[in-house]
Amino acid sequence: MTARFALIDVFHDGAFTGNPLAVVSGAEPDTATMQAMTRWFNLSETVFLLPPTDPGADYRARIFTLAHELPFAGHPTLGACHAWAALGGRPRETGRIVQECGAGLVPIRQDQDRLAFAAPRLLRAGPVDDATMREIVAVLRISPEQIVEARWCDNGPGWVGVMLRSAEEVLAVEPVRRIEGRIDIGLVGAHPPGGEVAWEIRTLFSDGAGALVEDPVTGSFNAAVAGWLRETGRATGPYIAAQGTALGRRGRIFVAYDGADWIGGRTLTVAEGILPLDLSALTPRQP
The missing domain is CATH 3.10.310.10 (Diaminopimelate Epimerase; Chain A, domain 1)
Structure with a gap:
């Protein structure tokens, strides 16, 4: 067979x-x-x-x-x-x-x-509880002051979305390498206006064997981010996001708002x- x-x-x-x-x-x-x-x-x-x-x-x-x-x-x-x-x-x-x-x-x-x-649609949305936020800050090895906003972005994978002050800060994150239990973290930060891409994305998840892994490009998290940016007025029209930069990739995600949040590539x-x-x-x- x-x-x-x-x-x-x-x-x-x-x-x-x-x-x-x-x-x-x-x-x-x-x-x-x-x-x-x-x-x-x-x-x-x-x-x-x-x-x-x-x-x-x-x-x-x-x-x-x-x-x-x-x-x-x-x-x-x-x-x-x-x-x-x-x-x-x-x-x-x-x-x-x-x-x-x-x-x-x-x-x-x-x-x-x-x-x-x-x-x-999201399976879980809204604010993130304090205990989860403390864990996320520790895993990402960042200060709480760097976080602009955090929310659940769970549309299948259990993403927690964490928005930092800039794309530069997103790319500078050096998380821990190992973690007990399951965690799914998505990072998002804005690039300066007028460039090829508007947002920088990174996603980190536990692999079930104790390692924290970075995904090259993640459609599910980008889908949740598209709705997040639209709902908060941070994006009102089509945009391009980059992901995989920290891994030496050139992932490009094309987002359009046309009766739905369309995630293309x-x-x-x-x-x-x-x-x-x-x-x-x-x-x-x-x-």
């Missing part, structure tokens, strides 16, 4: 500059195997592309991190859509693709040379191939 896989560069600004994603299609392994395959790929997320169960969807996506399954994530949504279309997928409705995932149905559209998804297939799912025949016998 085999499956297909593709490695997709999502939110890139030129090949090998975005967030890599593995998309597996053509088979439906059990959940434990999906999680094991995700750990083996060792990317921030792996998506399993499946037939839809909802009549309003074009395809279904199960999204895994190294530690657990997610109901929704942004760069896997765009990467899964890219892979589905490359495999010959045709939407039920012209100009509108619908992904089914743990968070429900997510609309996706073609936006010039990019794909864009409509930001899903470029996608590119970098590699593809076949995966064997029955590895018993390949396992060397013990002498």
Whole structure:
């Protein structure tokens, strides 16, 4: 039994500059195997592309991190859509693709040379409690005075959004490397007006093994930030955000307010191939 896989560069600004994603299609392994395959790929997320169960969807996506399954994530949504279309997928409705995932149905559209998804609703919003804020300040190794505003930005991954005084301060953060328990922190800071990008984004999460990991580009957090900036009047029209700068990447996220908060980015297939799912025949016998 085999499956297909593709490695997709999502939110890139030129090949090998975005967030890599593995998309597996053509088979439906059990959940434990999906999680094991995700750990083996060792990317921030792996998506399993499946037939839809909802009549309003074009395809279904199960999204895994190294530690657990997610109901929704942004760069896997765009990467899964890219892979589905490359495999010959045709939407039920012209100009509108619908992904089914743990968070429900997510609309996706073609936006010039990019794909864009409509930001899903937040599962948790509002102010952050004092105990969580103390933990975040300690993890980020910053002073409380640097924080302009903090709020829950949970739309699947449990992001806490932390706005600092500038993009420069965001890029200067040097967090701890290890942490007990689970934490998901997103940082945002403004660039000076008139530049190529308006906002700098960084996201940090625990990997389930005690390490704090930085994600190259994170669609889910950018989706929550788009709503945050719109609601507070900090953004009133389209803008471009940068992410991955601290990792030597050039992630670019294109945000538009057009009946929804649309989160767009470029996608590119970098590699593809076949995966064997029955590895018993390949396992060397013990002498």
